[in-house]
Amino acid sequence: MKYFTYLAISIMVIAVISLFYLKKPDGQTWLSASLISNESQQVKEKVISLSSNALDQAVQGVKQAGDQIVNRISDEPAAANATSNGKIFKWQDETGQWHFSDTPNPHAKSIEVTLDPKDVTIIAAEDTSILNRIPKTLNTSSEQVIPSVFNPDSIKKLFQDTENVKQKLEKRNKEINNLSAL
Template identity: 65%
Template sequence: MKYFAYLAISIMTIALISLFYLKKPDGKTWLSVSSMSDKSHHIKEKIATLTGNTFDNAVHNVKQASEKIVSSTASNSKIFKWQDDTGQWHFSDTPNPHAKSIEVKLNPKDITVIAAEDTSILNNTPKVSSMSAASETISILDPDSVQKLFEDTGSVQDKLEKRNKEINSLSGL
């Protein structure tokens, strides 16, 4: 196998070198160093031109889009902030009717525009966990609460065992 590889490489090398000596019907060789360097230089120039133009166009388009967003945000809308009873600050485009709202002035030069992410998850209403509501009323001193914890633990364990069996049956174990 090693000798076959050496033979194949030798034949390919001889074929490539012969292209520098064999002549076309017009008398020029099939390959020459000058024609290869001219073509490679021409290709490099085309690539540099295309890359530069594409990059310049992309930068220009991003600047235009960000200027439009910043100007429309800064000129057409107001932002209000207020603090709730727990000290948490809230920001909105409408003032809070139940608390004193402060209008925030934005400097367009301070705004950074970033790509929006998928916010479809925000449209779903969060489900209230029965565990969080129950955990506030559970006391370790109350025997009924302790019994409820053991029952919940048993049901969770049963569900986990059932799921493991389903996974094992699907994976063929």
């Protein structure tokens, strides 16, 4: 296989080199350095023109998107109210979760944070109440142990289950052998 590959590569190299010496009916060679240079220059010019056109279009698209975002932010009254004074208050609840608001928390010590309105991104709050619910399909009984390589009890149970399966298979094989002997 190795020699076949060498042979195939050698034949291809000889074929390409022969194009520099073989002549067309008009007396010109099939390939020449000037022809390759001209073709590569044309390809280079086409690539540059295509890439510069694509780059110009991308820049224009980004500019338009940026202008639209700025217009939307400046048109929204909620954004203007939240960032008009540039003050945001943050506080930490008993679980260590940080909360941010445009008004201080009356039940906890709030820290005032001054923000630049240009750097503020306002997004709608997500409904996280689904995270607090326990799925009905989850069985939280103490009997069910989720196997883990970090839990030695689950590894022991896994080996016991494997041994039980092995014993059942051996028992079934004996029954099959007894039936086939009859």
